[in-house]
Amino acid sequence: MMGLAVMYKMMARHSKEIAFPCLRIAESGGMFTDQEIQKNFLDAFNIPILSVWGSTETSGIALANAPNQHRTDGSMGKACPYYQVRLVDEDGQEAAPGKTGELIFSGPAVTSGYYNTPDFPGREGWYFSGDLAQQDEEGFFRFIERKSGMIKVAGLKVYPLQIELIIQQHPAIKEVAVIGVTEKRRGCVPKAFITLEEHAALDVDELETYCRKCLASYMVPREFQLVASLPKIGSGKINKKTLLSNPELPLPIPAPV
Structure with a gap:
């Protein structure tokens, strides 16, 4: 199941009224899912919430937590197969582990531009997402904020x-x-x-x-x-x-x- 954090929060509150006998994994994207929401949902249904990241420009999910190694610390997981992911600072240089940078993506599923408009945020084969994140020593990405925010x-x-x-x-x-x-x-x-x-x-x-x-x-x-x-x-x-x-x-x- 795919949903927003606010949906999982409401489901956990009404856990006595609903059940998911066949559901094994819940994925969360589109907004930050904090530890309390993940814990309450797991306690209510014994189903983990796996945070992911994706966009129309990447043709779907490009970062994901695997069921056997997911985090509840705000991590969006690691790069999915066939995606190259980097974090770059304001000067376009690689951001060191633990430092904030903009998420940029490349790969066969990443779009090369928008139809009939020059306003695509990309260059040299990389899509600049506008999302700021940090990467830890193990390769997990954590969302920080929209660059515009x-x-x-x-x-x-x-x-x-x-x-x-x-x-x-x-x-x-x-x-x-x-x-x-x-x-x-x-x-x-x-x-x-x-x-x-x-x-x-x-x-x-x-x-x-x-x-x-x-x-x-x-x-x-x-x-x-x-x-x-x-x-x-x-x-x-x-x-x-x-x-x-x-x-x-x-x-x-x-x-x-």
């Missing part, structure tokens, strides 16, 4: 996913999306949009204090906005492009009547 706070690189993973640990929080918003002094600062679990309450000051304990000061969101819902695309992923184009778009939580 990276925030620079006073010149320092900030990856929204790192902030989101910290905020998501709070039991009252259902979903969170962090983007960069313009600020005069630092150029850009993180802002967090948050939806709450049903009947949950949240002390924003307490959340900010927690973030300051877990994150560098420049990574702590300068604003936490509670909203009724977040914009989504068809697959269920949060639409950060919509948030970036109009940070005031999400509807605030209605006041109690």
Whole structure:
């Protein structure tokens, strides 16, 4: 079965109402699947979630965790057969193990361009995915952030996913999306949009204090906005492009009547 992290999260919550007697493996792609979701799904159904990476440009899955060696630390696995995968830094040089670089792909299944448009992000036979990742000494790749989503706070690189993973640990929080918003002094600062679990309450000051304990000061969101819902695309992923184009778009939580 292939799905998004949010789907597996909901399935684990309703494990008493559903069963998968013939299912052996669940694959997750399209968004980050954290350890808690993987653990809850495994506990509920005794089925591992294997994180993978793929795109239309690579004709499907290009990175995958194998059933006998999958990780629950956010790893997207290793290169699939017939794919060549590299991580390159901003200068186009190979990124060392543990360092962040852009994922680029080559191989017989990787497209060489888009029809009738010159805007293909590739050169010299390599497709530049726009995804930032790190590779460990064993060859496993871990997603860091979309290149376009990276925030620079006073010149320092900030990856929204790192902030989101910290905020998501709070039991009252259902979903969170962090983007960069313009600020005069630092150029850009993180802002967090948050939806709450049903009947949950949240002390924003307490959340900010927690973030300051877990994150560098420049990574702590300068604003936490509670909203009724977040914009989504068809697959269920949060639409950060919509948030970036109009940070005031999400509807605030209605006041109690």
